[in-house]
Amino acid sequence: MTETEPTQNAVKPSAEGLAAAATRATKKGPPPVHLWNPPFCGDLDMEIRRDGTWFYLGTPIGRAPLVRLFASILKREEGKYFLVTPVEKVGIRVVDAPFVAVDCTVSGAGEGQSLTFTTNVGDEVTAGPEHPIRVTRAADGEPSPYVMVRAGLEALIDRKTFYRLVDIATPGAHDGAEWLGLRSGGAFFPIIPMADL
Numbered sequence: 001m002t003e004t005e006p007t008q009n010a011v012k013p014s015a016e017g018l019a020a021a022a023t024r025a026t027k028k029g030p031p032p033v034h035l036w037n038p039p040f041c042g043d044l045d046m047e048i049r050r051d052g053t054w055f056y057l058g059t060p061i062g063r064a065p066l067v068r069l070f071a072s073i074l075k076r077e078e079g080k081y082f083l084v085t086p087v088e089k090v091g092i093r094v095v096d097a098p099f100v101a102v103d104c105t106v107s108g109a110g111e112g113q114s115l116t117f118t119t120n121v122g123d124e125v126t127a128g129p130e131h132p133i134r135v136t137r138a139a140d141g142e143p144s145p146y147v148m149v150r151a152g153l154e155a156l157i158d159r160k161t162f163y164r165l166v167d168i169a170t171p172g173a174h175d176g177a178e179w180l181g182l183r184s185g186g187a188f189f190p191i192i193p194m195a196d197l
Contacts (some may be wrong), residue, residue: 052100099155115184128185
């Protein structure tokens, strides 16, 4: 059986069943999804759009607690995204990153500076070696900034937050060149080469 084939005799996955199982699994705190390796049960018609909106059967999921519940059982394996419980694993689609960083607080300065991001699903993460910031550029030069939230799951940093961060960016060395970048958690995260400014 391949990874993309559901197990035989498996019940077709549903968002309602998954939510019930996730609720049971998360009663004692954050679920240990990294420890769960249930059989693959098929794909669910669920998608996370670039703006962080979750859709089920083509309709936005409007209940924030349900979105947070699903986000808590999200797992990434070999570039694919799954919702997992101790007993089932279903595939979902993610257009860009599964989360959006909607705010950032800055504390300290210079080498001691910390950038703490808040996501659209309520996660808080401080950028550093374990939670790096990276910036990719489209062909037109438009930046797409991300911060690692957990276990291969990133948050796209929204435009207003990124512009605020650019205002506090400072020069630093990266790969033998001078870059404009951000400091947090004792690390330097490059944004753009100084030569391109």
